[in-house]
Every structure is written in C-alpha cells, then in structure tokens.
Amino acid sequence: MNSLAMFISRIFLxxxxxxxxxxxxxVGLAVxxxxxxxRKNIMLKNIREIFHTTESEAYLIGKASITRFGGMLADLLQYPRLSKENIAEMVSFQGLEHLKGALDCGKGAxxxxxxxxxxxxxxAALSYQGFPMVGVTRRQRNLSFNRFINVFRKMLPGATVLDKGNLRDVFRALNENKIPLIFIDVDGRETGVFVKFFDRWTSTPPGAAVLARMRGCPIIPAFISKASNGKHNIILQTPIWVDNSVNKETAIYDTMQHLSSILEQHIRRLPHEWFWLQDRWRTEKNE
Incomplete structure (x- = not known):
C-alpha cells in the first residue's frame, strides 16, 4: 500500500x-x-430541519459538503512535498500563541x-509548525482506504496516531507534553454524554473533558476552513479549562456542552464545510 500511495502522489504532483x-x-463529483x-436523504433532512432551508438550499449545502472530499484527497497527495519551509504556502495560522502558552504549562493540551x-x-500543518501533535482516530471501515490514509499521516514530523479507544496511550501522550487531537462531533452512543447540539440532545464522546480534567491541562478548540483563494485557514481559540470546583459529572457535562456550542457556532458560519453525511443524532436520549 505504501508504494501504491506514493506512486499515486508522484503522478498527481x-x-x-x-x-x-x-x-x-x-473525484468530488464521483464521491x-x-x-x-x-444517506443523502438523512443528510438533507437534517440540514432542512436545522437551518429551516428549502430543499434546493439544503441540496447545495449537502452536495458541497461531500464533493469537497476531492479537494481533501488532493491535499493529502501533496504531503510528500510539504515541509516546515513551505507549509505557509498552503495554510495560514491564527492563535498559535494559545497553543504555545498551553504547552508552557508542561501538562500537554x-x-x-x-x-x-x-x-x-x-x-498535519501544526506538526510542520513544530507542535507535537497526536492524531486520535478510529479505524475506517474500508481497511484499504484506512491503510492508504495512514501512509500519508505517518509522513508527518513526529507523527503519532492512536486509536480513540486507547485512552491510556492518549493520557501518556499528555504526560509527554503532547497534543492529542480529538473529534467531538461523532456519535458517542450509549457511553456518550448528552448535550444540546443544534437544539437537539446529542450523544457526545466525553473523552476530551475526561482527559483534561484528569491531567489538569487546557482544551484548545481548533478549526480549519478554506478561503476563496484555495488557501486553508487554521484558527486556534482561547484555552478552556475544566471546572474542578464542581463534581465530576457536572464538570464533564458543562465542558462538553461548552465545546459543542463552540463547534455549532463554527458550523453555522460554514455549513457547507461540515461532514453532514454522518447520522450525528443516531443515538436517542432516554427521557
């Protein structure tokens, strides 16, 4: 798989x-x-209900959300040519001082x-800026595609990719003053904490709050978006600290609600850039 991935990248470049x-x-249109x-109907139904749009407006948002995967693949194939010296040609950064300040505490972030x-x-871009990033992911259902992506992920300087279910290794990374990158917009299923997300009770993985509370480190919300000139913009927001003056359950709920609200605000600004295809509200809350 490694040789095939590199061959495709060389040809593309x-x-x-x-x-x-x-x-x-x-490629985006093919996807x-x-x-x-x-799956398209579920996606369009969610968009219509959340934004109160017409069917045609929801269709445009949904289609843009999926066809951009072609551009994401194109960016992935660029990885072999990326370096600390040229990453700024592809990505701009805002708020790096928040991440530097968090690491100065020595407890990771x-x-x-x-x-x-x-x-x-x-x-990837933050890795080239010298930050010790740790990808916390779950394996793709398509194992061949999973191996293909990992070829490029492992090209990154100091690359570490951990399974999201292995909290022990993620906690160890924090002890080494590293930065696990965690996605909070996937279905938390029965083990998730239910928070309001787009005015719906939504099962959300609590791992980010649990880790930050245990380690006593900050949480940095981060987003990447694409500008009209094709360049990507990364914005790192001010750190969020888990409130240890309340009990564990309340602290985790409050933190995940806050983080989910921040994510919702970002999606509302750029709805076409979120992955609407997932059934985010699959797990229902028992009243």
Missing part, C-alpha cells in the same frame, strides 16, 4: 495546478454520485475539533 484542481473536482440515496474543512490537514 506531475500535473499543473489547474489539472490538479480539475481532478479534485471530478457524491456513489453516496446512497438513503487537548485539542478538539469537528469534521470541518480539511480536518486531516489541521494536525
């Missing part, structure tokens, strides 16, 4: 920028074409984000 953009657009009608923009590039 031979083409001029306009051809690369065309390939990305065609949209293969998504089942059932939990970074949280959602599946917004090119989320794969978020951790």
């Amino acid at each position: 031979i083409f001029p920028n306009n051809i690369q953009s065309l390939i990305a657009k065609l 949209w074409a293969v998504v089942s009608r059932r 939990v970074m949280v984000t959602g599946h917004c923009g090119n989320w794969e590039l978020l951790g």
Whole structure:
C-alpha cells in the first residue's frame, strides 16, 4: 500500500495546478454520485430541519459538503512535498500563541475539533509548525482506504496516531507534553454524554473533558476552513479549562456542552464545510 500511495502522489504532483484542481473536482463529483440515496436523504433532512432551508438550499449545502472530499484527497497527495519551509504556502495560522502558552504549562493540551474543512490537514500543518501533535482516530471501515490514509499521516514530523479507544496511550501522550487531537462531533452512543447540539440532545464522546480534567491541562478548540483563494485557514481559540470546583459529572457535562456550542457556532458560519453525511443524532436520549 505504501508504494501504491506514493506512486499515486508522484503522478498527481506531475500535473499543473489547474489539472490538479480539475481532478479534485471530478473525484468530488464521483464521491457524491456513489453516496446512497438513503444517506443523502438523512443528510438533507437534517440540514432542512436545522437551518429551516428549502430543499434546493439544503441540496447545495449537502452536495458541497461531500464533493469537497476531492479537494481533501488532493491535499493529502501533496504531503510528500510539504515541509516546515513551505507549509505557509498552503495554510495560514491564527492563535498559535494559545497553543504555545498551553504547552508552557508542561501538562500537554487537548485539542478538539469537528469534521470541518480539511480536518486531516489541521494536525498535519501544526506538526510542520513544530507542535507535537497526536492524531486520535478510529479505524475506517474500508481497511484499504484506512491503510492508504495512514501512509500519508505517518509522513508527518513526529507523527503519532492512536486509536480513540486507547485512552491510556492518549493520557501518556499528555504526560509527554503532547497534543492529542480529538473529534467531538461523532456519535458517542450509549457511553456518550448528552448535550444540546443544534437544539437537539446529542450523544457526545466525553473523552476530551475526561482527559483534561484528569491531567489538569487546557482544551484548545481548533478549526480549519478554506478561503476563496484555495488557501486553508487554521484558527486556534482561547484555552478552556475544566471546572474542578464542581463534581465530576457536572464538570464533564458543562465542558462538553461548552465545546459543542463552540463547534455549532463554527458550523453555522460554514455549513457547507461540515461532514453532514454522518447520522450525528443516531443515538436517542432516554427521557
């Protein structure tokens, strides 16, 4: 898989920028074409109900949300040419001082984000800025695609990728003053904490709050979005601290509600950049 991934990347990088953009657009349209009608209907229903849009408006948001995967793949294929010296050509940064200040405490930092923009590039770009990033992911259902992505993830300086279920190793990374990157916009299922997300009770993984509370480290909300000129913008927000003056259950709930509200605000600004295809509200709260 490693040789195949590198071969595809080398071939892709031979083409001029306009051809690369065309390939990305065609791949995005192909991804949209293969998504089942059932999953599209769930996605469009959620968009209509949340934003009170017309069917055509919801369709435009949903389609943009999925077709951008072509651009994400194109960015991934750029990884072999990236370096600390040229990453600024592709990505701009805002709020790096928040992350530097958090690491100065020596307890690591939990970074949280959602599946917004090119989320794969978020951790990669920060790695090239010298930050000890740790990707906390779950394995893709398609094992071949999972191996393909990991080829590029492991190119990053000091790259570490951990399974989201292995909290012990994630906690160890914090002890080493590293930065686990955790996604809070996936279904937390029965073990999640229910918070309001777009005015719906939503099962949310509590790991970010649990780790930050145990370690006594800050949580840094981070987002990446794409500008009209094709460049990506990374914004790191001010640190959030878990309130240890309240009991554990309240502290985790309050923290995850706060983080979910921040994520919601970002999605409302850029709805076409969030991954609407997932059934985010699959797990229902028992009243």
